[in-house]
Amino acid sequence: MPGLYIHIPFCRQACNYCNFHFSVSQKNRPDFLSALVKEINITKDFYTSSKNNSKIFLDTLYFGGGTPSILSINELEQIFVAISSIYDFNDKSEITLEANPDDLTITKIAELKSLGINRLSIGIQSFFEEDLMYMNRLHSVSQAEDSIKNVFKAGIENITIDLIYGIPTLTNERWTRNLKKAFEFGVPHISSYALTVEEKTPLDFFIKKEKLQPVSDELAAIQFEIMLELMEKNNFQHYEISNFGKSGFFSRHNLSYWTGLPYLGLGPAAHSYIKGKRFWNISNTSKYISSINDNKLPRECEELSLIQQVNEYIMTSIRTMWGCDLFKIKNEFGDIVFQKIEKTSEKYIRNGLLMKENNNLILTKKGKFLADGIAADLFVD
Numbered sequence: 001m002p003g004l005y006i007h008i009p010f011c012r013q014a015c016n017y018c019n020f021h022f023s024v025s026q027k028n029r030p031d032f033l034s035a036l037v038k039e040i041n042i043t044k045d046f047y048t049s050s051k052n053n054s055k056i057f058l059d060t061l062y063f064g065g066g067t068p069s070i071l072s073i074n075e076l077e078q079i080f081v082a083i084s085s086i087y088d089f090n091d092k093s094e095i096t097l098e099a100n101p102d103d104l105t106i107t108k109i110a111e112l113k114s115l116g117i118n119r120l121s122i123g124i125q126s127f128f129e130e131d132l133m134y135m136n137r138l139h140s141v142s143q144a145e146d147s148i149k150n151v152f153k154a155g156i157e158n159i160t161i162d163l164i165y166g167i168p169t170l171t172n173e174r175w176t177r178n179l180k181k182a183f184e185f186g187v188p189h190i191s192s193y194a195l196t197v198e199e200k201t202p203l204d205f206f207i208k209k210e211k212l213q214p215v216s217d218e219l220a221a222i223q224f225e226i227m228l229e230l231m232e233k234n235n236f237q238h239y240e241i242s243n244f245g246k247s248g249f250f251s252r253h254n255l256s257y258w259t260g261l262p263y264l265g266l267g268p269a270a271h272s273y274i275k276g277k278r279f280w281n282i283s284n285t286s287k288y289i290s291s292i293n294d295n296k297l298p299r300e301c302e303e304l305s306l307i308q309q310v311n312e313y314i315m316t317s318i319r320t321m322w323g324c325d326l327f328k329i330k331n332e333f334g335d336i337v338f339q340k341i342e343k344t345s346e347k348y349i350r351n352g353l354l355m356k357e358n359n360n361l362i363l364t365k366k367g368k369f370l371a372d373g374i375a376a377d378l379f380v381d
């Protein structure tokens with residue numbers, strides 16, 4: 001089912017671990033919005049090359065960033081008007097907006113809801129001030145707590161929160177308290193990532209200058225284990241390596257990425273995929289704007305070889321609770337590829353890191369700690 005991703009490349013403050021494409025300067029916002037509206041029109045035939053005028057129904061619409069909640073209601077409305085001139089969507093569509101807690105006032109939530117946004121992804125990260133300061137997050141703990149309460153109060157039940165573990169200031173006891181707090185609030189979905197030090201980020205710089213404590217893989221591994229245990233106890237399904245949901249609340253948008261369905265991404269740095277072709281827009285908002293103004297899509301394209309397609313499928317599917325479908329591999333990529341993957345998987349099955357269920361290779365609890373390494377070893381060349 002078609003999905004649309006819109007990248008909003010603006011933030012109020014730079015979190016020091018972040019390597020996404022964003023700018024804290026807001027000067028390009030009006031020009032960015034005009035360019036985005038234009039890009040929505042230019043790419044209108046992405047899902048269909050037919051000349052009929054019927055609109056494609058969007059199963060999912062996702063505003064990511066950056067900080068999409070930074071946009072005013074008028075700015076968001078402009079984008080919705082442009083989208084609805086090309087696509088159909090309704091209250092059955094999953095319409096997600098990533099939001100920072102400091103933006104989620106009662107008025108703002110009501111405005112977002114009036115636009116049809118029915119899922120909010122809130123960047124909580126931690127319920128402890130020390131962790132928020134370590135990461136240079138803009139919001140406070142009380143804003144984090146209020147944002148969740150306000151969203152529920154407004155009647156939006158499809159909430160996901162982001163939590164980060166492996167922060168040097170986050171003890172195991174505090175990590176447990178973070179998770180318990182999320183459970184007490186009743187959020188039905190949690191995305192959780194280990195803090196990673198990406199090159200050229202302020203975090204990388206401050207750690208090298210010994211101004212911030214270094215990040216430890218051991219701490220992250222212990223906290224991942226704590227998380228798996230507590231999520232299970234609280235009836236969250238671990239449906240993707242970094243995502244946990246109550247039944248009925250899995251992210252439909254992200255599932256399309258993980259199951260190899262086509263998707264269209266608009267805005268600077270956004271990625272798209274269709275029929276073995278991957279596209280990515282330039283990660284530079286000014287260049288994005290001027291290219292669109294010249295009626296040129298600011299993107300590069302790569303046609304994936306069959307080997308790249310199978311490896312991409314392995315990488316994404318093995319991270320999900322449904323695993324990697326060996327029948328699909330046999331049907332779509334042939335017997336030789338299937339046999340090679342099956343042979344490589346044998347040692348992991350013997351070691352208890354993978355299990356085979358109905359011809360799907362699925363990570364065991366032990367295997368989840370080594371997901372990326374196992375996927376890489378299953379790759380074919």
Ligand code: SF4
Pocket residue numbers: 010011013014015018019020022065066067100123
């Ligand atoms: S708010 Fe999100 S996108 Fe913006 S700097 Fe922080 S982590 Fe990055």
